[in-house]
Amino acid sequence: MIKVTEIAFTGYPVTDMPRARAFYEGILGLKPGISYEHEGKHWIEYDIAGAALGITNMVPHWAPSRTGPSVALEVADFEAAIATLRAAEVKFLVEPSASPVCHMAVVADPDGNSVCIHHRDQHAH
Numbered sequence: 001m002i003k004v005t006e007i008a009f010t011g012y013p014v015t016d017m018p019r020a021r022a023f024y025e026g027i028l029g030l031k032p033g034i035s036y037e038h039e040g041k042h043w044i045e046y047d048i049a050g051a052a053l054g055i056t057n058m059v060p061h062w063a064p065s066r067t068g069p070s071v072a073l074e075v076a077d078f079e080a081a082i083a084t085l086r087a088a089e090v091k092f093l094v095e096p097s098a099s100p101v102c103h104m105a106v107v108a109d110p111d112g113n114s115v116c117i118h119h120r121d122q123h124a125h
Helices: 017-027 078-087
Strands: 010-015 032-038 041-048 051-056 071-074 091-100 101-108 113-120
Touching: 017 041, 017 051, 078 091, 078 101, 078 113
Parallel strands: 010 051, 071 113
Antiparallel strands: 032 041, 041 051, 091 101, 101 113
């Protein structure tokens, strides 16, 4: 039997690394951790509470997609996060909504990959 101990990373393919970094670092405020460059191609990891989100342009056949996997980023202040994304004119794929347990919205990174902005209702079980 396989025993999974953690998620090593979630990875997103990107086509323009400076543009992607402006989104992930400039708009989302993520801090780069592990970074690797080889022959003009890059792998950048952002550590988020013990998990890693990686962006890369190293794999030629791995294409961005809004219908592929998506990471959900938990935010401390949902309304402030939404206001920041709107001010930066980020494209919303799913407008902000609420459920009995959370608030969420889905935005597109510059390559069209889906990124969920999420805030758990602290009173939900």
